[in-house]
Amino acid sequence: MVAISDTAIVLMNLGSPDSTAVPDVKKYLLEFLMDKRVIDYPWLMRKILVGGVIVPKRAEKSAEAYKSIWWKEGSPLIVLTQQLQKALQHDLEMPVEITMRYGNPSPEFTFNKIVKEHPGVKNVILVPLYPHYAMSSFETAAEYAKEIYRRKKYPFEMKIVEPFYRHPDYIHAVAESMRPYVEQDFDHLLFSYHGVPVRHIRKGDVTGGHCLKVNDCCHVDSRAHKQCYRHQVTVTAELVAKELGIPREKWSVSFQSRLGREEWIRPYTDERLRSLPKEGVKKLLVACPAFVSDCLETLEEIAVEGKHTFIESGGDSFTMIPCVNTHPEWVKALGILCREKMETVMV
Ligand SMILES: C=CC1=C(C)c2cc3[nH]c(cc4nc(cc5[nH]c(cc1n2)c(C)c5CCC(=O)O)C(CCC(=O)O)=C4C)c(C)c3C=C
Ligand SMILES: [Fe+2]
Numbered sequence: 159m160v161a162i163s164d165t166a167i168v169l170m171n172l173g174s175p176d177s178t179a180v181p182d183v184k185k186y187l188l189e190f191l192m193d194k195r196v197i198d199y200p201w202l203m204r205k206i207l208v209g210g211v212i213v214p215k216r217a218e219k220s221a222e223a224y225k226s227i228w229w230k231e232g233s234p235l236i237v238l239t240q241q242l243q244k245a246l247q248h249d250l251e252m253p254v255e256i257t258m259r260y261g262n263p264s265p266e267f268t269f270n271k272i273v274k275e276h277p278g279v280k281n282v283i284l285v286p287l288y289p290h291y292a293m294s295s296f297e298t299a300a301e302y303a304k305e306i307y308r309r310k311k312y313p314f315e316m317k318i319v320e321p322f323y324r325h326p327d328y329i330h331a332v333a334e335s336m337r338p339y340v341e342q343d344f345d346h347l348l349f350s351y352h353g354v355p356v357r358h359i360r361k362g363d364v365t366g367g368h369c370l371k372v373n374d375c376c377h378v379d380s381r382a383h384k385q386c387y388r389h390q391v392t393v394t395a396e397l398v399a400k401e402l403g404i405p406r407e408k409w410s411v412s413f414q415s416r417l418g419r420e421e422w423i424r425p426y427t428d429e430r431l432r433s434l435p436k437e438g439v440k441k442l443l444v445a446c447p448a449f450v451s452d453c454l455e456t457l458e459e460i461a462v463e464g465k466h467t468f469i470e471s472g473g474d475s476f477t478m479i480p481c482v483n484t485h486p487e488w489v490k491a492l493g494i495l496c497r498e499k500m501e502t503v504m505v
């Protein structure tokens with residue numbers, strides 16, 4: 159039972175296919191990749207590329223990858239988000255629901271559930287579970303939730319928690335979740351973030367002249383940083399490494415999960431995994447703080463494929479550090495983020 163409250167929290171994650179069956183994976187990939195903020199080409203071009211090339215080519219391989227990481231309860235990303243929901247609800251003593259940008263449960267389903275099960279709720283705090291801004295992650299989640307909210311005229315106010323990539327409590331949670339791993343002997347720590355196309359970084363640059371144009375742009379103050387994924391992931395890595403006391407030469411950042419022929423932000427994780435052993439790195443730790451829940455991109459792309467690449471290239475030991483998932487410090491941090499948002503004036 160949850161205490162009666164006029165506020166509810168909605169945790170919004172990316173989503174997964176309903177099952178590992180090829181038709182379900184196809185349906186999910188189509189919804190995901192037809193999103194104009196993920197593949198931002200004109201509609202007809204996107205339709206031809208996604209429906210005619212990418213999805214038919216990728217669906218079976220993707221389904222196999224999902225099969226290899228699927229839990230008996232379902233998709234790890236969904237199950238971990240449900241576990242986070244329960245832990246946060248216990249912590250905050252107010253209703254906490256989950257929703258997904260793609261697949262189920264959809265924002266419409268979740269908002270309807272709140273209206274039906276918690277008719278006293280007047281305020282909803284929506285938390286896109288992305289620490290960093292990207293057009294293809296935070297922005298699409300927030301805009302989609304707002305679109306549904308406005309279209310259906312729900313009887314509550316809705317506030318959205320902004321990217322929290324440098325929030326001290328989030329940084330502390332990531333650092334604490336990593337601490338047991340960095341206390342062991344290791345040669346190097348790689349922060350592997352989900353990549354985005356270079357074009358997305360340029361497109362999000364509100365100044366039109368900063369990102370990837372100014373020398374060492376991520377470290378030069380700019381209004382562009384509010385929407386710069388590259389800047390924000392760099393800051394997270396620097397703050398976490400500082401809190402853990404890891405010297406600068408012992409960690410680096412790279413970007414995984416490229417799709418298509420376009421140039422994505424560099425360095426690429428697979429290339430780094432091939433070159434690190436040649437630079438003398440034999441014991442490697444990999445952390446993926448772009449994700450708050452373990453998912454296909456960590457459990458398969460990093461823990462299986464990435465490990466294989468590193469060991470084949472001459473590495474000795476490879477450890478993937480789990481995401482913050484339901485770590486108590488993360489549950490605490492999320493509660494603080496929600497409470498801070500509740501205290502702001504409704505717009
Ligand atoms: C143009 C393609 C893609 C962009 C841009 C992109 C950005 C992006 N994605 C995440 C988080 C996740 N992505 C996940 C899976 C996934 N991502 C893409 C493509 C793009 N992502 C695809 C095609 C897939 C599906 C799987 C596959 O076929 O490889 C996941 C995992 C989902 C799961 O069910 O476990 C996450 C999480 C972020 C944060 C981001 C921008 C920064
Ligand atoms: Fe992705």
Ligand SMILES: [Fe+2]
Nearest residue numbers: 369375386389
């Ligand atoms: Fe930038």
